[in-house]
Amino acid sequence: MPCGNRRASACPSCSRTYARDTFELLRAGAVGGKTVPASVADNPMLFVTLTAPSFGHVHRTAKPGQPVTRCRPRDRAQVCQHGRPVGCMATHEQGDSVAGQPICHECYDYEGHVVWQWWAPELWRRFGIRLTRLIARHLGVPATKPRPCKRYPYPRLWLGDLASIQYAKVGEYQTRGLIHFHGLVRLDGPKTPDGFAAAPDALPATVLASLIEDAAADVHYTAPPALTGSPERVLRFGKQLDVKVVRAAHRPDDDTSPLASEHVERVAGYLAKYATKAVSDTTGEGRTNAHYVRIRETCRRLAADADRRAAAHREAGDHAYEDPYALIGKWAHMLGFRGHFSTKSRRYSVTLGRLRRARRRWQAITAEAARTGQPVDTADLEQRLMADDEEETTLVIGSWSYVGTGWDSTGDAALADAAAARAREYDQWRAKRKHNQNY
Ligand SMILES: [Zn+2]
Ligand SMILES: [Zn+2]
Ligand SMILES: [Zn+2]
Structure with a gap:
């Protein structure tokens, strides 16, 4: 999922x-x-x-397609009660991390x-x-x-x-x-x-x-x-x-x-x-x-x-x-x-749920087509996908839950390691044989 x-x-x-x-x-x-x-x-x-x-005033960057201007031009001598300048004479390029930050965070x-x-x-x-x-x-x-x-x-x-x-x-x-x-x-x-x-x-x-x-x-x-x-x-x-x-x-x-x-x-x-x-x-x-x-x-x-x-x-x-x-x-x-x-609003458009259901149905239809080898029937496909019926309720039998990771015992782990090593050796042997056959 x-x-x-x-x-x-x-x-x-x-x-x-x-x-x-x-x-x-x-x-x-x-x-x-x-x-x-x-x-x-x-x-x-x-x-x-x-x-x-x-x-509160924040630093501004240039808007896309507009000339870069000074952030907030004010008299440099003018300061807020925290002693910080009330303006900012810098020009900030787009994407500058200072954008949106308050000019004085204590005044903000x-x-x-x-x-x-x-x-x-x-x-x-x-x-x-x-x-x-x-x-x-x-x-x-x-x-x-x-x-x-x-x-x-x-x-x-x-x-x-x-x-x-x-x-x-x-x-x-x-x-x-x-x-x-x-x-x-x-x-x-x-x-x-x-x-x-x-x-x-x-x-x-x-x-x-x-x-x-x-x-x-x-x-x-x-x-x-x-x-x-x-x-x-x-x-x-x-x-x-x-x-x-x-x-x-x-x-x-x-x-x-x-x-x-x-x-x-x-x-x-x-x-x-x-x-x-x-x-x-x-x-x-x-x-x-x-x-x-x-x-x-x-x-x-x-x-x-x-x-x-x-x-x-x-x-x-x-x-x-x-x-x-x-x-x-x-x-x-x-x-x-x-x-x-x-x-x-309710009548503006179709719901996201209905679009998701249509996608699930499409997956089921294509999986079925791949399984049977039959081409997908495209007649009134959209109607079938968007149909507002609940015919395909999924019956859930049992459920999955997390039990753990790894092996129950060290014996199991050793067996698995050995099996993996044998599988690797077999792959290498087969690759070598193929190589020898080709040349
Ligand atoms: Zn995801
Ligand atoms: Zn600024
Ligand atoms: Zn301040």
């Missing part, structure tokens, strides 16, 4: 498979295929990047950094809710299905009758150790028996883009204090927000469509790469990065404080108390990010 590790630093082979599956999932959601109806390609699609706010707000990262999944969740509400308001309908009441006894139109938002998102660590969210957002019409209806004309891609910007700017979460005595923090996404229209719409009469689908594929490729790169930089080579070490230490400090609070509550007889930061130490290796690196 493959290990299934998605991190490139842990298993190059499995991480390639994972990246490929993620790519197929993203692509199918954009242009159809793999059981996703091709009609999704008629709907507008946007590429959204939500960033983290700043927790590590607690804020970790608290934000810890609640980042909650910010994303709230962003989705906020966006749905803004879309409903724009279309002039309620966001949730209204119950018939005295005033309106009949079923009324609501958002689900007009549109839905489907997305796939991927988290990517920036060099400063904060997560970014990149998402492909698709606007669908209401669900129909064989796919999705066209997106409503009342909500063109450009309007959707501005609603996404509004939602990202509005959304906030008040995080409970992380260290006993520290204040509550109002968390938001960073001001750097990027919303691009990948595809306004892709109608048969739209001659920009081939370009749009190529563009979509490129974006899907980036996202798949981010999904595997995600942690390798922070746990692989990033293990000794001074900034990441401090972030991990902060996670553990917060966890220790949470433990103390929980103990105090238990002493006071409150056994139901659960500290919101109790588990942050377990996520220190992920720099405090506990979310999933790639997630999707």
